[in-house]
Amino acid sequence: GENVEQHPSTLSVQEGDSAVIKCTYSDSASNYFPWYKQELGKRPQLIIDIRSNVGEKKDQRIAVTLNKTAKHFSLHITETQPEDSAVYFCAACPTGGGNKLTFGTGTQLKVEL
Amino acid sequence: DSGVTQTPKHLITATGQRVTLRCSPRSGDLSVYWYQQSLDQGLQFLIQYYNGEERAKGNILERFSAQQFPDLHSELNLSSLELGDSALYFCASSAPSGRGSGNTIYFGEGSWLTVV
Numbered sequence: 231g232e233n234v235e236q237h238p239s240t241l242s243v244q245e246g247d248s249a250v251i252k253c254t255y256s257d258s259a260s261n262y263f264p265w266y267k268q269e270l271g272k273r274p275q276l277i278i279d280i281r282s283n284v285g286e287k288k289d290q291r292i293a294v295t296l297n298k299t300a301k302h303f304s305l306h307i308t309e310t311q312p313e314d315s316a317v318y319f320c321a322a323c324p325t326g327g328g329n330k331l332t333f334g335t336g337t338q339l340k341v342e343l
Numbered sequence: 344d345s346g347v348t349q350t351p352k353h354l355i356t357a358t359g360q361r362v363t364l365r366c367s368p369r370s371g372d373l374s375v376y377w378y379q380q381s382l383d384q385g386l387q388f389l390i391q392y393y394n395g396e397e398r399a400k401g402n403i404l405e406r407f408s409a410q411q412f413p414d415l416h417s418e419l420n421l422s423s424l425e426l427g428d429s430a431l432y433f434c435a436s437s438a439p440s441g442r443g444s445g446n447t448i449y450f451g452e453g454s455w456l457t458v459v
Contacts, residue, residue, distance in 0.1 A: 273345065329437055329446050330398075331448060333386040
């Protein structure tokens with residue numbers, strides 16, 4: 231089955247700096263890679279996703295890049311703000327996998343003033 | 344609001360007991376997923392149903408079972424509860440998929456289960 235590794239487990243940045251979270255996946259058949267943000271005690275919320283036919287996708291301060299050859303994808307947050315502080319999860323979904331997501335272990339992002 | 348409804352929001356029960364968690368997917372969604380999130384843990388996939396049938400199974404214990412009913416709501420049954428079962432249980436749903444994958448999964452607010 232699919233295995234997703236996520237790094238770092240914790241990340242602390244100064245407000246206004248950029249944050250980068252990286253994930254690798256094992257199943258070359260994976261073709262859908264969403265990123266979820268989870269605030270303490272709340273539900274995970276989709277913030278951006280990318281499909282395997284695209285190398286990069288951007289939405290305002292958030293961008294995701296995908297390298298299929300290396301089987302890794304990254305989340306980039308620019309101009310970080312205190313409200314970006316949360317746990318971020320990457321996930322991968324294989325073709326024909328029935329939409330079953332395998333999640334990474336999460337990154338606790340803290341944006342300091 | 345994701346449109347996925349879960350009840351109860353909080354539940355405290357004793358070891359050895361049985362509980363049922365309920366989930367109503369977003370209108371029109373046929374797939375329902377259950378995930379377990381323990382303290383300081385990631386999201387562990389338990390099971391998926393699609394239009395009433397089991398589609399995929401993850402690390403779901405034999406003490407746990409689930410089903411999806413004709414009206415598409417789902418229930419997760421947890422029995423012979425142990426202290427380690429204390430966790431946040433999420434239900435999620437996604438739109439019909441012709442085949443394959445890649446549909447956005449929307450999570451409910453979760454059910455906090457505390458086993459004492």
